[in-house]
Amino acid sequence: MQHSLQNEHMVARWNRMFQHLNALEVLEHTLGSGKTGRVALVSSFGAESVVLLHLLSRINTHTPVLFIDTQMLFAQTLAYQLEVTKRLGLTNVRTIRATVKDLQQSDPDNRLHDTAPDHCCDLRKTRPLQQALAGFDTWTTGRKRHHNGFRTGLEYFGIDGEGRITVNPLIHWGANELNAYMDRMELPWHPLLRRGYTSIGCAPCTSRTTAGEPARAGRWRGNDKQECGIHFVNGKALRPNRPEATS
Structure with missing residues (x-):
């Protein structure tokens, strides 16, 4: 609890002090200040992920990058992850997955996303990530305010449910x-981005967006769901997604 309170005070101070920094400066502070402990970057290798990964590669290519493979991703995403990792020279990409035992017990037919998408996200994303983050004090994400919903009020620094520091260097960046x-730095685009997928998650729960729709409109379309549950605001998950919390 003491460590969590210290982080909360530090995060509040940083958000006041560093509100005028750019994304690279925020990331440099995160990786080089000595006050954030063990740092990991969490990436989906989705539509816009290469920007934050490229910024990371300009500072430290050995930083742990946690890639959550839900085992329901598009084949294009898996290929893109390998391409970006090689192109940027990232040397510490760790693939995170649910265990075979958990999948067999909770989703033996791979259809849980049809009946209980929150539970599916918990099984395939939230729990594996929380286990992987147990060895870290801080994690960095690519969340942005232009994605709307809960994200419009994002600040550079926050706290997750375990008291760890969260960092969002790209909050001010828009789609343009x-x-x-990506074009200026000659970075590879996700193959599905130019085909109308403006936010890319698992294949069964991701669809194209049309002109004028929010970037994340194609995620869980037709469902009262905006987030997978791995992210936090003020220490609380954006959407309760554990079975005991949604029953």
Whole structure:
């Protein structure tokens, strides 16, 4: 509890002090200040992920990158993860998956996403990530305010449910800025991005978006669901997704 309170005070101070920093400066502070402990970057290797990964590669290619393979991702995402990792020279990408035992017990037919998408996200994303993050004090994400919903009020620094520091260097970046950066730096685009997938998650729960729709409109379309549950605001999960919390 003491460590968590210290982090909360530190995060509040940083958000006041560093509100005018750019994304690279926020990431440099996170990795080099000596006050964030053990740091990992969590990446989906989705539509816009290469921007934050490229910024990371300009500072430290050995930083642990946690890639959550739900085993329901598009084949294009798996290929893209390998391409980006090689292109940027990332040397410490760790693939995180649910255990075979957990999948056989909770989703033996791979259809849980049809009947209980929150439980599916918990099984395949939230629990594996929380286990992987147990060895870290801080984790960095690619969340942005332009994704709307809960994300419009994001700040650079936050706290997760375990008292760890969360860092969001790209909160001010919009779609045009992200696309321009990818082109300027000659970074590879996710193969599905130009086909109308503006936010890319698991194949069964991701669809194309049309002009004028929010970037994340294609995620869990037709469902009263905006988040997978791995992210937090003020220490609380954006959507309760454990079975005991949603029953």
